[in-house]
Amino acid sequence: MADTARAHVAGEVAAGFEGVREEFAAVVAREPADTGAQLVVHHGGRRVVDLWAATDAGETGDELAPLYSVTKGAAYLVTALLVQDGVLDLDREVAHYWPEFAAEGKGALTLRGLLQHRSGVIGVPGGASVEELADEQALAARLAGQRPLWRPGTAYGYHALVIGALVGEVVRRATGRTVQEIYEERLRAPYGLDFYLGLPEKDAARTRDVLPMRPTPEQAAELRESVPPQALRTAFNIDGTPDITVYGNSPLVRAKGPTSAGGIGNARGVAGMYAAALTGLDGGPALLKPETLAQFTGTGTAGADVVTGEDRHFLVGFEAQQVRYPYLGADAFGHCGAAGAEAWADPSTGLTYAYARRLWAFPGGAAPENLRLGEAVFRAATA
Template identity: 60%
Template sequence: MSYEVRGTVEEGFEGVREELADFLAGEEHEPGAQLTAYLDGRRVVDLWAGDGTTGDSLTSLYSITKGAAHLVVALLVQEGVLDLDREVAAYWPEFAAEDKGRLTLRELLAHQAGLVGVDGGFSIEELADDRLLAARLAEQKPFWEPGTAYGYHAFVIGALTGEVVRRVTGKSIQELYEERIRAPYGLDFHLGLPEALEPRWLEVQPLVPTPEQIALLRANSFAPDSVKAVAFNQNAASPTDIVAFGNTRAVRALGPASSGGVGNARGVAGMYAAAIGALDGKAALLAPETVAEFSRVHAAGPDLVTGSPDHFGLGFEFLADRYPFLGRDAFGHSGATGSLAFADPASGVAYAYTRRRFAFPSGDGESPENGRLAESVLRAAGSR
């Protein structure tokens, strides 16, 4: 296995390369990682490592996809197409079943719907198709009273918000993302990977845990009837294998808006750079007031699924408490392999780190090295 860090950094960002190389030197099983950062719309870091991995390689990005989906929603709110304080059922009447009619779009985006899954779970065909997910979720009784608490809607939040978008615009989140964000900027981040790009895709690989990590995983396992089990589709007849999910062609082809995106660090960092600043001669996608609204915490306290405190803004994860070097209006999303991507308006930094193998601890959350890697980018940006 080769851990030579390849790629380029601008003058002043050499420490980022050193930080990535230092981390990878201690990794025995990492088959590929990418790190890209923009500063004020200029790419200043573009690095990769691992046998067979290049800066152009594509991989399954899991919940980083939620950032793309909810950037579309933020644009529609900014333009007045969607109203955060209008009931979801006003856009999508079938959603009102089982006493869900009072839930607002704002509460839905803050993961407060209580619809983390369905009784009996989903098949892989349903998880790949947002329209099928939305139809089943509309009929489902929520797992807590909507609007009273929040919990990570891991596999379904994009289908729920996406159905609202489709009812209003007549187009899916995937179509709007392609038309308004991916294609105009030429981003290598796809919600629906074309067959022609499959040769550039590299499969996701499972965690290779140590005996100590195996013991911790067993100790932290959850009961099959818990809310967490429902959220991660472990209550299905065939519980979801998260590695196999990302490696399923149907998932990549349809690009479910919660978890099916495929791309690389360049594409994701470029998307966040475009969100907060000028890129390729175009103005920032989001106004500062939109960023402020979507990035702030909308539900305080512990997440009923993950246990994380103050976890969400609107669709995006709230990051400043986990990474104190970021501004309070930083916004982004992690992915199950341990990947992370965000925009930090205060510094002008857009960051994306992707990896092919699941990190420890496994699950839908960023890997520990993101702290040191992201801080090295922010430190270099500050010195400029």
């Protein structure tokens, strides 16, 4: 899509959600035309917001793009279903399922601790190639023998590009199947979700590349002057793939769908995924029972993330959403994506929210507009 094209808001909202359309229009007006913004919301399982930024290129809201760490939410939902089924136990040691993981003092770490990013194995020292990150089974084998940066369980830090391989290996050892296979069978296919952990060839034509950030001169100076600490360099693979847009746009990553950050989808698919789990879609039953939700949202990480510095960053797997969005309930859960996407589910209101964009937002992670968009959604739902 040409940056000079004029963007306008397309789509529809349910009665009472007109303020969300107005807030989204304000976002579209101030962002470049090729931002590729999408916003979808479900309330009680019913879609009440379906908006996108359209241009003369003829977008219809079903375009797909790399969603980076939003993908983690799909992996954690699969894990939650397996816990609900009794296949996995959050308080069993990872090594119970995966004996090799016990190397270098990691034997006591539980699955709960792994999901809370407490393993200390935050990445590959010196960096990994895109091809290595895309091969999750080989990556897991490499990480199993790795020495952790801290004694497992005593601190937590974002395992940005390896948590999917680690959790995925636990799933594979316990079930004989990959997270991608289980997700396809139990979530994506039954609900027709436009969110893929492994992009089918037939959907390649409607997939758009993520676009690199276009910082202002002031932002560019801030980026040049910042020196990432070594933990962050390792976790985000800065020494291996300094331009993370290369990872998201890689045909290999798209085909394999690595569960740390390799999912391809749109806002409709992600909001529908969380609605299926939380409330059920369009009158159907919820996938997750209340007691399962409580296991994943009832306890969180205290203190600062030693990689990102974020306070109280995680629940169990999922990011703690109330920290970023104080209008949400304490048990609101979800995950953002590096280019600016955000996705969450709020049990207290029955809302599920997904925002996606193709143009990388400064400085990375959940784009700033999510705060105001989410607040407009919350006001409409609770008016």
